Amino acid sequence: MRIRTAGVVTALALALAASGCSGGDDDPQTPTSAAPAGASGKLVIWGDDKRAAALKPFAEKFGQENGVTVEVQAISKDQQTTFVTASQQGSGPDVMVGAHDWIGNLVQNGAIDPVQLTAEQQQGLAPNAVKAVTFNGQVYGVPYATENLALIRNTKLAPEAPATIEDLVTRAKALRADKKASELLCLQVGQNGDAYHAYPLFSSAGGYLFGTAANGDYDKNDLGIAKPESIAAFKKIQALGEKGAGALKRSITVENSIATFTAGKCAYLVSGPWAITDVKKAKIAYDISPVPGFAGGKPAQPFLGVQSFYVAAKGKNKALAQEFVTNYVTTPELAVALYQAEPRPPVLTAAYEQVKGTDPDLAKFVDAGRNAVPLPAIPEMATVWDPFGKAESAVIGGADPKTALTAAAKTISGQIKS
CATH class of the missing domain: 3.40.190.10 (Periplasmic binding protein-like II)
Incomplete structure (x- = not known):
C-alpha cells in the first residue's frame, strides 16, 4: 500500500462494469472435516509473490486432505487487472488474494462471489476488517491482515x-x-x-x-x-x-x-x-x-487497507474454493504463516493474540489505526x-x-x- 495511482485502471473499474454482477453461492456451509461434495480436479490460487510462497505448503496439505491438486501461482504485477481480464476470458483462478478496495470493481464485473462465513467465524475476525469486505450488505472476502499509516x-x-x-x-x-x-x-x-x-x-x-x-x-x-x-x-x-x-x-x-x-x-x-x-x-x-x-x-x-481471499465467480471449482477460504484461511496456523511472510496485523483474533507478544509494533500499528476508515471499495474510487x-x-x-x-x-x- 505504498502509493495509490490511476493504475487501478479507471477504464476497467467503470467500462467493464457493464458485464454485470454475479450471484452468490447458496450452498450450505461445508463442514471443516470433509471436502465439499463432488470436489475433484484442481484448485488454482493466485496471489502476489510473498503470499504465494507462504501459501504453497498449506495448499499442498489442503490438496492432500481433500484429494485434489492445488496450484498456487504468483502474479507479480497488476493483480486486479490481470484477474478481471482473466475472469472475463474464463481463464482465471478459483481463489484470488488481494486488497479489499478491489471489491466494488470485482462485484460489478461479476468476478467474485460472496463468501459463506458463519456467524461464529465472523466473530473471530476483527470487526473493522469484516466491515471493509462487506459490500451491498454481503461479505465478499475472507480478510486476513490489515494495514494503515x-x-x-x-x-x-x-x-x-x-x-x-x-x-x-x-x-x-x-x-x-x-x-x-x-x-x-x-x-x-x-x-x-x-x-x-x-x-x-x-x-x-x-x-x-x-x-x-x-x-x-x-x-x-x-x-x-x-x-x-x-x-x-x-x-x-x-x-x-x-x-x-x-x-x-x-x-x-x-x-x-x-x-x-x-x-x-x-x-x-x-x-x-x-x-x-x-x-x-x-x-x-x-x-x-x-x-x-x-x-x-x-x-x-488514515485509510484502513485489508488483504483478503476471494472466491472467483467463474472459477472451475467454486465449492472447493469456498471450503478453502472459509475453513482453511480462518485457521491460526495459516494466518500466522501469512503474517510471517510479510508482517501485518492478523485479522484472525486467535492469530493476532499468538504473534503480538513477539512483535510489539503490531499493537502500535493497530492503535494508530483505531480511527482508520476502510478504503472506499466502490468502483468510483478508482477515478x-x-x-x-x-x-x-x-x-x-x-x-x-x-x-x-x-x-x-x-x-x-x-x-x-x-
Whole structure:
C-alpha cells in the first residue's frame, strides 16, 4: 500500500462494469472435516509473490486432505487487472488474494462471489476488517491482515510523540535549526501527489472524498472534493507546504521518503508496516504512534487497507474454493504463516493474540489505526487517486486550493458519468 495511482485502471473499474454482477453461492456451509461434495480436479490460487510462497505448503496439505491438486501461482504485477481480464476470458483462478478496495470493481464485473462465513467465524475476525469486505450488505472476502499509516519517529531525535501536526512542525524546525535533521517530515508527495498518504491530514482538517448513505456505505453521488470543507482542509495542508511551513514537499517521494528517514535526515516518517524492515536494517531507534492531526481539528484518520481471499465467480471449482477460504484461511496456523511472510496485523483474533507478544509494533500499528476508515471499495474510487493527488501536489507547491480541487472534482465527476 505504498502509493495509490490511476493504475487501478479507471477504464476497467467503470467500462467493464457493464458485464454485470454475479450471484452468490447458496450452498450450505461445508463442514471443516470433509471436502465439499463432488470436489475433484484442481484448485488454482493466485496471489502476489510473498503470499504465494507462504501459501504453497498449506495448499499442498489442503490438496492432500481433500484429494485434489492445488496450484498456487504468483502474479507479480497488476493483480486486479490481470484477474478481471482473466475472469472475463474464463481463464482465471478459483481463489484470488488481494486488497479489499478491489471489491466494488470485482462485484460489478461479476468476478467474485460472496463468501459463506458463519456467524461464529465472523466473530473471530476483527470487526473493522469484516466491515471493509462487506459490500451491498454481503461479505465478499475472507480478510486476513490489515494495514494503515502511522507516525514512525526516530526516538533519538524525537523521544516523545507530538500531540498535533503543528507540534511536530515546531519540534522538527528546532531539530533543523540545531542541524540534527534537514527535513521536517518524511511524508511522500512527489510531483503527482499521493492521496493515500495525504488522507490523514485531509480528514483531520474536515475534508472528505465521498459521503455515506444511511447504511454506512460510501455514496458515489456525494463527491466531497470540491466542497467548502475540503477546500478549507487543503488550505491547512497548503500552510504546511513549500510556501508555508515547508513540512510537505514534492521532493519527498515514494522512492525516497523511507530512505530519507533511515538516513537520519528527518525525525518523523508517515508510513505503514512495510517501512519497518528498512528502519530496523538502518538500526534506527524508533517508536510508532498515531498520525497527529491539526490542533482543534478532528483526529487524523488514515485509510484502513485489508488483504483478503476471494472466491472467483467463474472459477472451475467454486465449492472447493469456498471450503478453502472459509475453513482453511480462518485457521491460526495459516494466518500466522501469512503474517510471517510479510508482517501485518492478523485479522484472525486467535492469530493476532499468538504473534503480538513477539512483535510489539503490531499493537502500535493497530492503535494508530483505531480511527482508520476502510478504503472506499466502490468502483468510483478508482477515478479519485490521480486527480486528487495532482491537486494535492499543486497546492503543496503553492497553487490555489479552490481552483485545484474544483478542477479535480470536474475530472472525477466526468469519469464517473462516462
